[in-house]
Amino acid sequence: MKISPSQASTELREALTAIVGEANISVANLERLSYCRDLNPMANLATNDGRLGPLPDVIVWPHEVDQVVRLVKLAAERRVPLIPFGAGSGVCGGTTPLRGGIILDLKKMKRILALDEKSLAVTAEAGIIGQHLEMELNRQGYTMGHFPSSIYTSTLGGYLAARSAGQLSAKYGKIEDMVLGLEVVLGTGEIMRTPVAPRASLGPDWNQIFVGSEGTLGVITSATCRIRPYPPSREFASFVFPTIEAGIEGMRLLMQNELKPAAVRLYDELDTALVGTGSKQGESSESFFDSLPISQFGNAVKSLVPGLVRRAERFVGQRADLANELQRFATKGCLLVLTFEGEELLTRAEKNLATEICEKAEGVNKGPEPAMRWWKNRYHVSYGQSKVFYHGAFVDTIEMATTWRKIADLYHEIRRAVREKAFIMAHFSHAYHEGCSVYFTFVSAGTDVEKARQTHRQVWDAAVAACHRVGGAMSHHHGIGYTKAPYMHEEHGQAMRIFEALKQEMDPAGILNPGKMGLS
Amino acid sequence: MDQPKPKKPTNVELLNRLRDVLGGRRVSRALGDRLNYSHDLWPRSLLEIRRGEAPYRPDLIIWPETTEEVSRVLKVCNEMRTPVVPFGAGSGMCGGVLPVCGGVVLDTKRMNHIERISEESQVAVCQTGILGIHLEQELNRRGYTMGHFPGSFGISTLGGYLATRSAGQAATMYGKIEDMVLSLQAVLADGTVIHTRTAPRRATGPDFNHVLLGSEGVLAVITRAHMRLHALPAAREFRSAVFPKLDNGLEALRLMLRFGLRPTIVRLSDPADTSVTMKALGLSAQGCLLVMVFDGRSAQIELESAKALEICLANGGRDRGEEPARHWYNHRFAEHFRQSPLLAEQKMVLDTIELAATWTNVKPLYDAVHKALGRQATVLAHVPHAYPEGCALAFTVLCKVTTEDEFKRYDRLWQTAMDAALKNGGVISHAHGIGRQKVRWLAKQLPLALPLLQGLKRRLDPNNILNPGKLSVEVECPC
Amino acid sequence: MLKKFHREIEYCTYCPKLCRFSCPVGNATGNETYTPWGRQSLLHLVGEGAIPWGREVAASVYRCTTCMLCREYCDHELEIPPVMLAARAKAVKDKMQPQEAVEFKGFFAEQHNPMGDDLSARLHSLLPKSLFNPDAQVVYFPGCVMIYNYPQTIKNTFRLFEALDVNYVACYDADVPCCGVPLHDHGYEDEFKANAEKLSQKLAKAKAVVCGCPSCAWALKTMLPGVGVKITDRIYHLTEFLAPLVAEGKLPIRRPYPKRLIYHDPCYLGRYLGVYDQPRNLLNEVCREPLVEFSWNRNKSYCCGGGGGIPVSNPVLAREIAAQRLTEANEGEKKSVVTACPSCMRAFQKADESLEVLDIVDVLVRCI
Known part of the structure; x- marks a missing residue:
C-alpha cells in the first residue's frame, strides 16, 4: 500500500512543536493511518481492502486549552484544516481528514476538573473517555447516566460534538440535556465559556449550538454536565407484544403516562428472535454476527446455503432478499425491554404502573429475565462487526426518529426501501413523549469493495429518501460526518442558512473540520 | 412631556406597499396605536409613561395573519431598510420590544390559530401569536395541557415564550419552553421562510431551534411552532411547609429533586416574601413558606408528596397542610395586580x-x-x-x-x-x-455572545431590520 | 380628563394587561390599543398632556363592546365600560366622536330607534289588538332589535303567556321609543336623557316591565335612574319572569326539545343583571339532550360582538368577535345556539348565516 507523504511543511511542524512540545506531535505514517478513519463501515471496508485515505498530515495532542487556542490560531493563519478528534468511534466519518491537515487529538485533556456534589455537576476536560468518567463518578457515588454502546471508546467531547444519546436516555436525557456549561475554542481562537446554571435566558443557548456541531464551529475543550446519585435500586421488566404496532403503542402509552423508565427498547420480530425472550433460550449472543440467522435458524439457512458458516455469512449479505424472508420464521412477537433505576420507592411504583399499562396494551409479561439479559450484554453489539468485515461483508446502522403518528410508517418504509439490497432488522429505542427512534442494522456485501461501496450508498440513498418521504430525522444520534452530508440540505432546507451563518461567523477561515455536514 | 419632535414624514411608499399586502385595516399609523406599541412592561418604561413620556414610537403597526404575509411584509421592509419589531403581547419586563429605531411593529396576535393537534403524538401545531391562556384553555378542553404557566400566562403569547426563553411555574414537571418545542417555522429578514423539522430528537447538526429560542426577535420572526402536549393529570395534591430559615427550605428542595421526586410546582418564599406576598394573597405564615403541587396519578403523587413532606420535616420544616398551597395555587396570578396601585398611588x-x-x-x-x-x-x-x-x-x-x-x-x-x-x-x-x-x-457575563450574535445577524439580516438595538450594546439603526 | 375615573385609568396603565386575554376586541384585532390597558393608557397620556385629546384617541374608546368580561379578571374589580362610555360622552361634547357616531345619531333621531323604521307600526301589525293596552300595569317591552329582526319570537312570547295563563301582560299601545342604550353607547348622553324622559312618560302607568332584551332591562333598571329618570323598580328580563312560572309546572310540556343546544349567556343578562340560572332552568325543563355549555360561560361568558355600538362603528369587527364565540358551537356536530337576547342572535347570524340561533322563548314554544 502506497502512502502519500505528509504535506506538513517543516515550518508548520516546527510551529506546532513549539506549541505542544515534541512529545505531542507526530507525522509518522503509522499514526497518520490510525487517524484517517473512524468506525464508519466504508472506512472499515477500505481497511479490509488495504486502500486507505485521505490521511492527515500531522497529529497533535494538546494538554491545555491555551495550547488549543494557539493551535487554532496557527491553523487559521495558515489556512490548514484542523480536525478535533476524540476517540474515533463515530460511524459517519466525522473525523475523517478529507482535506488532510492537522488532527487535534484531545485525549490528553482528560482531567476531571471539579465535582460539585451539592449541585450534581461534574466538570471535565473533553478528552476523557466516557467509561473513565463514569467509573470515577461511580466511585464517588454518582452516575452521568450517559451510556452509548461506544462508552468504552468515545469521549465526552465526542458525545457533545456529535449529539450523542445513551441507552438510558429516557431517564437521564441525551447529551444536550446533560450539558450545563461549555468551554469552546472558536475558529478565531477566541474562547467561549458559557456560565454554569441550571437554566438561563441569556439569548440563544450557546451550549446547544455547539452540541451537534461536529467540530465545525469550535473545539470543545471542557464541559460541565449534570450528574445523578448512583441509583440505589434497579428494576427490570419485559413484555412480548403480538405485533410491532402493538409494541409501539405500548411504548407510547408508557411515555405519555409520564413514566421515566431508564431503558426502553422494543425489538421487531426478527430482532426479538435473535435476542430471545425466555430465560433459558440460550445466553444472548456474544457477538452480533453470532446471532444472525445462521445460529438461530441454523437449519433454514443451512438448507439455503450448504457449507461453511463463513460462506453462509457472505451469502446472507449478498442475497439480502432471501435473508429477509427469514423474518417469517420469527413468530415470537416483539420483545419490549424496560429498566427502571433510582430510589426504590420510585422505581417499584414505576415498574408496577408500567406493567399495568403494558398488560392493558396486549403485552405478555415475561418477567425481568429478558431485560436483565439485555442489561448484561448491552455493550456487546459493538464487538460483532469485526467478524462481519473480516468476512468481507459489511454492517451498518441507520437510526432515525419520528413522532408516534409516523413511526410505524417509517419502520415499514425503510424496510421496504432497503430489503432488496441488504439484510435488515430493527429495534426501537430512545422513546420520548411524542415519538421514538428506530434503529436498523443492515448487513450486505459486494463482490468487491467498489461494489460494496455502491450497495452501501444505494441503501443509504433509499433509506434517507424514505425517511424524508415519511417525515422524520435521518439521524437520531449518530450524527452526520461526511457520509450523510449529501442529505443535509434535503433534511433542513433553508434552515441550513442558519448553520452556514454560524459557520462563517465562528470559523471565518474555514479550517475547522472542513468538508463535513453539508457546509460549503 | 417634551415638545413632540417634528414628525418624520410617514413614508408613503412603505405605507402603501404594506397596505398592498395586508389591506388597510391591518396597517395602522394611528397615534394611539403608536403610543401603545411604544413600550412593554419594563418598569422603567412605566416610569416614563407615568411622566407622560413615550420616547420611542413606531411609525406603523401591522397585523399579518399568515406566515406568507409575514414573509411579504419583511421583504418590503427589507427592501426599504425599515426596522421591524416582532411583537407578541408586550408583557416583557426588559424592553425587548421597544421600537428604539422607530419603524414597523409587527404584531403577531392575529396569527392565533391552533392549526392541528395530533392526539397520537401529543403535539399541537400553533401559530405563535396565540395567547398562552387561550392556547391552554383550548388544550384543556380537549383533555391536554402544555404545562407552561409563566406569571404572565394570561398576557403573553407563544411566540413571546419562544423568543425570550420563557419558563413557567410548572417547569419542574413539564420543563421550560425549550423542552416543549419540537420545531419552529420562522421568517428571515429577506422573507425566506425556514422550518426546523419535527422529530422527537435528531443528531443532524446543532439544534437550530436553539438559535431562534431566545433570539428576541433579532434574527427572525417565529411564526409557527410544534409544541409537546401532556394529558391533563388525573389528580392533584397540595402540600405546604414552613421553614425557620431559608437555608432549610433550600436544602429540602435540593434533596427532594435529588431524590428524584417530580413535583409540578415548588415555590419557596423568604421570610419577607412569606409575610408580604403571601399575606397579600390571604395567607398568614411566618418563616419561609414552601408550597408544592403534585400532578399525576393519585397513587404516584400520594407517594411522592408524602416523601416530599418527609424530606421537609427532616430539614426543619413544619407541615402546614394542603391549604396554603391550594390557596396560593388558586390565587397565584393575583400577585400581578399589586403593581398598579403601587405605581399609581x-x-x-x-x-x-x-x-x-x-x-x-x-x-x-x-x-x-x-x-x-x-x-x-x-x-x-x-x-x-x-x-x-x-x-x-x-x-x-x-x-x-x-x-x-x-x-x-x-x-x-x-x-x-x-x-x-x-x-x-x-x-x-x-x-x-x-x-x-x-x-x-x-x-460581562458572556462576552462573546453579543459580537457573535451580531455577526450572525449581519449574515441573516444584513440590513439590520429585525428588532435593531436588541441583543447589542450599541443601538445602530438601519439607514 | 375623566377625573371621576382616575383610579381606573391609572391602575390599568400600570397593570401588566392581566385581563387582556378576555377582551373580545383585543382578541379579534390583536391590537394592543384595543385592550382595556391600551385604551386606558391613552387616556392617561391625554391626562398627562402628553398627547392631544383628539379624534384618534376618541376613536379608540369606541372600540369596546361594553361586555364587562374584563371586570371578571380584574382583582381591583375595575369596570372599564363606564370609563369608555364617559370618554365617548366627552368625545361627543368636544365634537371628537367618529363620523359613524354622528351619522348614527341622525339616523336614530328619525324614528327614535336604531332601526330607522316605525317599530310601533310593525308591532301593531304583528299582534292582535287585544294584546295592546295603554293602561297595562305589566308591560312587555320587546326591544327594538326584537321587533325589527325577530317578530316571530314576540309572537312566541305571547303564545307562552297564553299557555301559562298569563293574561295580565300587554304591549303598550303608544308610540314608545327605544330604551336609549344605542344613544348612550355612542356617547350621546344628553340625547339619552331626553329619550329617557320621553320613555318614562310613555310607560308612566307601568308597575312592572318585562323586557325581551337584556340591555333594555338594564337600561330601564339602572341607566335611566342614573340620569334621574325612574319608571318602576320592577324591571325584569323575560327569563326572570318565566322561570318561576315554569318551575311551578305551569307550562304544559307536550314534547321535549329534541336537538342539542348550546347556551350563550348574553353579557347584559349575565354580568350586568346577574341572571345565570333562570335561562338554564328553563331550558333544562324542556330539553331532552343535556344543555351544552361554552367553555366561557356564566360570568365568564364571551361577548357576541353585538354590544357597545360595535356593529355600527365596525361591523367587520363585530362579525369577527361573533365568529370567535361560535367556534365551539360549530365544532363537531353543529349545534344550535340558544340565548336570551335579540342583539346576540343578530350578531351571531350576521357572522354565520347557516347557524340556527334561537331565543329561549322559541325553544319553549316548540315544546308546548
Whole structure:
C-alpha cells in the first residue's frame, strides 16, 4: 500500500512543536493511518481492502486549552484544516481528514476538573473517555447516566460534538440535556465559556449550538454536565407484544403516562428472535454476527446455503432478499425491554404502573429475565462487526426518529426501501413523549469493495429518501460526518442558512473540520 | 412631556406597499396605536409613561395573519431598510420590544390559530401569536395541557415564550419552553421562510431551534411552532411547609429533586416574601413558606408528596397542610395586580430581578444580592423554579421614588443587583430575557455572545431590520 | 380628563394587561390599543398632556363592546365600560366622536330607534289588538332589535303567556321609543336623557316591565335612574319572569326539545343583571339532550360582538368577535345556539348565516 507523504511543511511542524512540545506531535505514517478513519463501515471496508485515505498530515495532542487556542490560531493563519478528534468511534466519518491537515487529538485533556456534589455537576476536560468518567463518578457515588454502546471508546467531547444519546436516555436525557456549561475554542481562537446554571435566558443557548456541531464551529475543550446519585435500586421488566404496532403503542402509552423508565427498547420480530425472550433460550449472543440467522435458524439457512458458516455469512449479505424472508420464521412477537433505576420507592411504583399499562396494551409479561439479559450484554453489539468485515461483508446502522403518528410508517418504509439490497432488522429505542427512534442494522456485501461501496450508498440513498418521504430525522444520534452530508440540505432546507451563518461567523477561515455536514 | 419632535414624514411608499399586502385595516399609523406599541412592561418604561413620556414610537403597526404575509411584509421592509419589531403581547419586563429605531411593529396576535393537534403524538401545531391562556384553555378542553404557566400566562403569547426563553411555574414537571418545542417555522429578514423539522430528537447538526429560542426577535420572526402536549393529570395534591430559615427550605428542595421526586410546582418564599406576598394573597405564615403541587396519578403523587413532606420535616420544616398551597395555587396570578396601585398611588417602583444559580452558589448569591439591594429598597425574594442542579431566585424590589430621582434610583437598583449576581456565580436572567435592560451585563457575563450574535445577524439580516438595538450594546439603526 | 375615573385609568396603565386575554376586541384585532390597558393608557397620556385629546384617541374608546368580561379578571374589580362610555360622552361634547357616531345619531333621531323604521307600526301589525293596552300595569317591552329582526319570537312570547295563563301582560299601545342604550353607547348622553324622559312618560302607568332584551332591562333598571329618570323598580328580563312560572309546572310540556343546544349567556343578562340560572332552568325543563355549555360561560361568558355600538362603528369587527364565540358551537356536530337576547342572535347570524340561533322563548314554544 502506497502512502502519500505528509504535506506538513517543516515550518508548520516546527510551529506546532513549539506549541505542544515534541512529545505531542507526530507525522509518522503509522499514526497518520490510525487517524484517517473512524468506525464508519466504508472506512472499515477500505481497511479490509488495504486502500486507505485521505490521511492527515500531522497529529497533535494538546494538554491545555491555551495550547488549543494557539493551535487554532496557527491553523487559521495558515489556512490548514484542523480536525478535533476524540476517540474515533463515530460511524459517519466525522473525523475523517478529507482535506488532510492537522488532527487535534484531545485525549490528553482528560482531567476531571471539579465535582460539585451539592449541585450534581461534574466538570471535565473533553478528552476523557466516557467509561473513565463514569467509573470515577461511580466511585464517588454518582452516575452521568450517559451510556452509548461506544462508552468504552468515545469521549465526552465526542458525545457533545456529535449529539450523542445513551441507552438510558429516557431517564437521564441525551447529551444536550446533560450539558450545563461549555468551554469552546472558536475558529478565531477566541474562547467561549458559557456560565454554569441550571437554566438561563441569556439569548440563544450557546451550549446547544455547539452540541451537534461536529467540530465545525469550535473545539470543545471542557464541559460541565449534570450528574445523578448512583441509583440505589434497579428494576427490570419485559413484555412480548403480538405485533410491532402493538409494541409501539405500548411504548407510547408508557411515555405519555409520564413514566421515566431508564431503558426502553422494543425489538421487531426478527430482532426479538435473535435476542430471545425466555430465560433459558440460550445466553444472548456474544457477538452480533453470532446471532444472525445462521445460529438461530441454523437449519433454514443451512438448507439455503450448504457449507461453511463463513460462506453462509457472505451469502446472507449478498442475497439480502432471501435473508429477509427469514423474518417469517420469527413468530415470537416483539420483545419490549424496560429498566427502571433510582430510589426504590420510585422505581417499584414505576415498574408496577408500567406493567399495568403494558398488560392493558396486549403485552405478555415475561418477567425481568429478558431485560436483565439485555442489561448484561448491552455493550456487546459493538464487538460483532469485526467478524462481519473480516468476512468481507459489511454492517451498518441507520437510526432515525419520528413522532408516534409516523413511526410505524417509517419502520415499514425503510424496510421496504432497503430489503432488496441488504439484510435488515430493527429495534426501537430512545422513546420520548411524542415519538421514538428506530434503529436498523443492515448487513450486505459486494463482490468487491467498489461494489460494496455502491450497495452501501444505494441503501443509504433509499433509506434517507424514505425517511424524508415519511417525515422524520435521518439521524437520531449518530450524527452526520461526511457520509450523510449529501442529505443535509434535503433534511433542513433553508434552515441550513442558519448553520452556514454560524459557520462563517465562528470559523471565518474555514479550517475547522472542513468538508463535513453539508457546509460549503 | 417634551415638545413632540417634528414628525418624520410617514413614508408613503412603505405605507402603501404594506397596505398592498395586508389591506388597510391591518396597517395602522394611528397615534394611539403608536403610543401603545411604544413600550412593554419594563418598569422603567412605566416610569416614563407615568411622566407622560413615550420616547420611542413606531411609525406603523401591522397585523399579518399568515406566515406568507409575514414573509411579504419583511421583504418590503427589507427592501426599504425599515426596522421591524416582532411583537407578541408586550408583557416583557426588559424592553425587548421597544421600537428604539422607530419603524414597523409587527404584531403577531392575529396569527392565533391552533392549526392541528395530533392526539397520537401529543403535539399541537400553533401559530405563535396565540395567547398562552387561550392556547391552554383550548388544550384543556380537549383533555391536554402544555404545562407552561409563566406569571404572565394570561398576557403573553407563544411566540413571546419562544423568543425570550420563557419558563413557567410548572417547569419542574413539564420543563421550560425549550423542552416543549419540537420545531419552529420562522421568517428571515429577506422573507425566506425556514422550518426546523419535527422529530422527537435528531443528531443532524446543532439544534437550530436553539438559535431562534431566545433570539428576541433579532434574527427572525417565529411564526409557527410544534409544541409537546401532556394529558391533563388525573389528580392533584397540595402540600405546604414552613421553614425557620431559608437555608432549610433550600436544602429540602435540593434533596427532594435529588431524590428524584417530580413535583409540578415548588415555590419557596423568604421570610419577607412569606409575610408580604403571601399575606397579600390571604395567607398568614411566618418563616419561609414552601408550597408544592403534585400532578399525576393519585397513587404516584400520594407517594411522592408524602416523601416530599418527609424530606421537609427532616430539614426543619413544619407541615402546614394542603391549604396554603391550594390557596396560593388558586390565587397565584393575583400577585400581578399589586403593581398598579403601587405605581399609581404610592409612587413606588416595583420590579422583579430573577437570577439562577447552582445549589452551591444559590445561598451566597441570595445573601449578596439581598444585602446589596436591601440598602436601597424593600426586597422580597422567592424561589420560583427548582432543578436538581440549582434553582432560580426572584427578587421583588420595591422602593419609593420621587419624580426627580426615579430613573437614577431605578437604574442603580439594577446596577447593584447585576454586579452582585455577576460576582456571586449567578446568571443575570433565568427566564425573562435580556431586552434593552440587561444587555450591558450580558456583555460581562458572556462576552462573546453579543459580537457573535451580531455577526450572525449581519449574515441573516444584513440590513439590520429585525428588532435593531436588541441583543447589542450599541443601538445602530438601519439607514 | 375623566377625573371621576382616575383610579381606573391609572391602575390599568400600570397593570401588566392581566385581563387582556378576555377582551373580545383585543382578541379579534390583536391590537394592543384595543385592550382595556391600551385604551386606558391613552387616556392617561391625554391626562398627562402628553398627547392631544383628539379624534384618534376618541376613536379608540369606541372600540369596546361594553361586555364587562374584563371586570371578571380584574382583582381591583375595575369596570372599564363606564370609563369608555364617559370618554365617548366627552368625545361627543368636544365634537371628537367618529363620523359613524354622528351619522348614527341622525339616523336614530328619525324614528327614535336604531332601526330607522316605525317599530310601533310593525308591532301593531304583528299582534292582535287585544294584546295592546295603554293602561297595562305589566308591560312587555320587546326591544327594538326584537321587533325589527325577530317578530316571530314576540309572537312566541305571547303564545307562552297564553299557555301559562298569563293574561295580565300587554304591549303598550303608544308610540314608545327605544330604551336609549344605542344613544348612550355612542356617547350621546344628553340625547339619552331626553329619550329617557320621553320613555318614562310613555310607560308612566307601568308597575312592572318585562323586557325581551337584556340591555333594555338594564337600561330601564339602572341607566335611566342614573340620569334621574325612574319608571318602576320592577324591571325584569323575560327569563326572570318565566322561570318561576315554569318551575311551578305551569307550562304544559307536550314534547321535549329534541336537538342539542348550546347556551350563550348574553353579557347584559349575565354580568350586568346577574341572571345565570333562570335561562338554564328553563331550558333544562324542556330539553331532552343535556344543555351544552361554552367553555366561557356564566360570568365568564364571551361577548357576541353585538354590544357597545360595535356593529355600527365596525361591523367587520363585530362579525369577527361573533365568529370567535361560535367556534365551539360549530365544532363537531353543529349545534344550535340558544340565548336570551335579540342583539346576540343578530350578531351571531350576521357572522354565520347557516347557524340556527334561537331565543329561549322559541325553544319553549316548540315544546308546548
